[in-house]
Amino acid sequence: MNIVIVEDDINMRKSLEIALGEYDDLKIKSYKSAVEALKKMDENTDLIITDINMPQMDGLEFIKRLEGKFDVIIITGNASLNKAIESMRLGVKDFLTKPFDVQMLYEAIKRVEFLKQKAPNIHVNLTEERTSSSVDSSDFAASSPALEYALNLSKRVAKTDASVMLMGESGVGKELFAKFIHKNSPRKDGPFIAINMAAIPENLIESELFGFEKGAFTDASAMKKGQFELADGGTLFLDEIGEMPINLQPKLLRAIQEREITRLGATKSIKIDVRIVSATNADLPELIQSGKFREDLFYRLNTVPVAIPPLRERKEEILPIAERFLEQSCGEFGLGAKHFSEAAVKELQKYDFPGNIRELISVVQRAAILSESEEIQPGDLFLQARSRK
Known part of the structure; x- marks a missing residue:
């Protein structure tokens, strides 16, 4: 496998050259800047490993210049969720924070190689994906270039x-994306089970995920299957995965790796066939550094990251989504048909919606209830006090 390393720190660059050069299946070239790499690297490159923070041209701009022609792994000592999301949107395969073990980087390289061999169509050409209209997005109220890109990758x-x-801000529609992935998978006729880690008391998460046998604890009067068993043959969606207690993460990792679980109080394990989709709005690299999230679990869950853009980057969708939920709300509350005035439409389209689609739905429902006429006015939206400067 032909690897290109782009790193401005000479010590890091030379260390990676030497360490990765020990693996017989890797051929290494390195460059001190993205500018130099663009000039000198050839079409035989299989994978690029690049830093983000570099002089002349940073890693994100470098990736944009590549136009999706090469697989990329990012290494950085200054990780943030925003940079991770932006890089994943550009098609980056993995995102490692310094310092990291070279074996971990090698495993990330092998994952990219495996995915390329098993499913070459996962590779994303940025230009093609942003102009594609081939995705069946009937589950979504509207579309935009940013949404089309994420949907194409998901499909x-x-x-x-x-x-x-699934990575993105709170309220962007991560569960809808998870259902979209399930619907377009070979598992579509199997169960789709969603579980929100943040909504379950910590002492109940283990039994909720893995189930328990009769007598496993005081109130266990009968055997109960966990969510893994219930999702067998289908998809298990683990929302807010960053909220999972650190002491339970090894058991989750084992379930994913070994494809088997053990109920509380049981002596025998049970084989399961489950596809895992997880979601977070937390900065997982930061949680890893603080010891609150296992790095090996992160990489097991993060085989293919999909970044979902916030609603403020999908302005074309605001009005269609608002109109769809206005119709639903009026029907649900028995209010009769209502519509937005031109002035109300302008207010909706210029507002940032920091709470994303979840906030938009709330705004629309409130306006439907409080509006005293069939035409909803700007004052019915109550956006002025919340608009960001």
Whole structure:
């Protein structure tokens, strides 16, 4: 496998050259800047490993210049969720924070190689994906270039059994994306089970995920299957995965790796066939550094990351989504048909919606209830006090 390393720190660059050069299946070239790499690297490159923070041209701009022609792994000592999301949106395969073990980087390289062999269509050409209209997005109220990109990647990933991590702000519609992946997968006729880690008391998460035998604890009067068993043959969506207690993460990792679980109080394990889709709005690299999230679990869940853009980057969708939920709300509350005035439409389209789609739905429902006429006015939206400067 032909690897290109782009790193401005000479010590790091030379260390990676030497360490990765010990693996017989890797051929290494390195460059001190993205500018130099663009000039000198050839078409035989299989994978690029690049830093983000570099002089002349940073890693994100470098990736944009590549136009999706090469697989990329990012290494950085200054990780943030925003940079991770932006890099994943550009098609980056993995995102490692310094310092890291070279074996971990090698495993990330092998994952990219495996995915390329097993499902070459996962590779994303940025230009093609942003102009594609081939995705069946009937589950979504509207579309935009940013949404089309994420949907195309999701649909390609859905054809495999790879674990998917959905990344994005709260309220962007991660569960809807998880259902979209399930619907477009070979598992579509199996169950789709969603579980929100943040909504379950910590002392109940283990029994909720893995189940328990009769007598496993005081109130266990009968055997109960966990969510893994209930999702057998289908998809298990683990929302807010960053909220999972650190002491239970090894058991989750084992369930994913070994494809088997053990109920509380049981002596025998049970084989399961489950595809995992997880979601987070937390900065997982930061949680890893603080010892609150296992690095090996992160990479097992993050085989294929999908970044979902916030609503402020999908302005074309605001009005269609608002109109769809206005119709639903009026029907649900028995209010009769209502519509937005031109002034109300302008207010909706210029507002940032920091709470994303979840906030938009709330705004629309409130306006439907409080509006005293069939035409909803700007004052019915109550957006002025919340608009960001």
